[in-house]
Amino acid sequence: xxxxVLLRHLLxxxxxxxxxxxxxxxxxxxxxxxxxxxxxxxxxPPSPSLGRMLREAQSFLPLSPYxxxxxxxxxSLAVLGFNLLGDGLxxxxxxxx
Numbered sequence: 001x002x003x004x005v006l007l008r009h010l011l012x013x014x015x016x017x018x019x020x021x022x023x024x025x026x027x028x029x030x031x032x033x034x035x036x037x038x039x040x041x042x043x044x045p046p047s048p049s050l051g052r053m054l055r056e057a058q059s060f061l062p063l064s065p066y067x068x069x070x071x072x073x074x075x076s077l078a079v080l081g082f083n084l085l086g087d088g089l090x091x092x093x094x095x096x097x
Contacts, residue, residue, distance in 0.1 A: 016093030020086045027082035034075050050075045 036042045037051030045052070050071045057067035091097070 016089065019093065020090045023082050023086035023089060027079045027086070030075070030078055030082070 033042060033049065034051035034054070037049035038055045039051075040055070042049050042051055053071035054068055054075075057071065060067050
């Protein structure tokens with residue numbers, strides 16, 4: 001009887017908030033990885049990282065902003081996309097709607 005209640009009532013109501021939280025946590029993890037890589041504490045040089053690209057492009061900013069613009073925009077758009085995905089999922093999966 002308790003498994004029936006769990007499967008029928010609890011899990012469908014938990015699915016929405018878990019998906020929303022996962023998408024928002026992924027955006028936060030992306031920012032955290034970029035910040036750590038910018039500080040030199042991320043993945044090592046053969047692996048690409050937006051934070052390391054931003055740090056390496058910082059010395060070229062007086063010459064041209066474009067080496068920093070592309071990874072900065074990519075990071076911003078990825079975080080914005082995951083936040084908008086989480087917001088859309090919250091609206092879509094709201095049980096009170």
